[in-house]
Amino acid sequence: MDYFTLEEDKSLGYVAYIGCDHKWLLPGIRRCPGCQTSWGAGAKSYPSVDLTPIASLADFEEPRAEPIEEYERLRELVRPLLPPGAVVEPGTGLGPLVGKAQGPFGALVARFAWLLLARREALEKLQAEGLRGLKGFRTELRFRQRNSPELLELEFLPVGRLHPDCLPPDRKPPCPRCGRIGLTRPADMLLDAATLPSHLDLFRLEDFSTTIVCTERFVEACRHLGLDGVAFQPLPMK
Template identity: 45%
Template sequence: MKFYELERDPSPRYTGNLNAAHKWGLPGVERCPVCDLQPEDYTMGQYPCVDLSGLPPKDQEMLSNSWPVPREEFIRLRELVRPLAPPYAVLASGAVFGPLQGTGLGYFGQLIMQNPWSLCMRREALEQLQSAGVRGLTGCPTQVRFRTRHAPDLRDIQLEIHGRFHPDCLPPSNPPCSTCGVAMGYSVPEPYLLDASSLPQHVDIFRLADASTRIIANERMVDTVRRLELDGVVFKELEVR
């Protein structure tokens, strides 16, 4: 099975821009005074189908502010979110929830990547892919306003997170901090290799666990996108070992 990274199509015809953000998110955590690292993981995971409107207003306010909080407060907020999130959700700093809200303008393809870590689709494209049997696509309505008579009906795609880098492409590990126990991470290797044993068999598209800024699809989805002639993204084949 081949795997591909999704990238926004750079063609100049795709002028679409979303000035929008999700309603809630888990905040940062105050940094360690010794190593200056955040003592919790960070993710770019997006869970637009998770509704936090039933939480107390004060907690919703805390979850609308990304400013770092003490670790104990982060853990409290995380545990408030946990029962409302899907079991596969990575509840780390940076995870966002709720509908995408804001404004949009310009021309969008059928598949939309505002940045490398987010994926939206026109409603009809999502329905076509789901009808074709593509697995792992959960789409949630957005609250994006357009100043046009023919505004696209966009769905924000909620993805599971899977997959690891193959050890052959990674640098040696850094020693952990003696105070907080956190080790400095590494940037995404270029090029990077995927570990075949870590890749999912039950979904055709997912967010990469070792680099949550990357969205990965297998050849089953890529072939379907091409057969349906859906535009807006390009696919870069990845090496798998």
């Protein structure tokens, strides 16, 4: 099985605008006692999650950094509501996308590297092809146009990692307190074949979660169905 990253296909000439964030989010960490770093990644997101059963919703509405103990407290409130296999980190987005958008849009929309949207009809066609792990959830985007499309956000599980051979040999291990890796994604990525899922055709990497990965089955289905909006780049593995 071959694997690919996907990105916005700029050759199509679409000039689309999306200004958005998720309805709720976990806070970042302020000065972790383990690595002395303040951080919040935010590439991982779960649009399927509904936080309305939580009484203190205001704790999840404002982007901010908190002491790690407060982050961990809020993370544990969220954990029972997450989909199976979910992995969270400081800044994780939850619930539907909210914001403004203006097209034109292709069948698939990859305006940001860590986020993939699809027109409902495009997602249904892909699901009918038997592709695995494709789940789309409604957005609350406000469109500045007539005949606005129904865009769904695809939810990805974080699975798979980069091979150590493409990472710096003198890298430090993840922080034992907060789990921060502290590495910049390498320009030449190499997938670790032993960590890749056999049951998903679309997923994001666990260690570099801004990277969305798809299988050749996904690429072939998009080409067969004539779905535009994204371009694919092969990813080697070892």
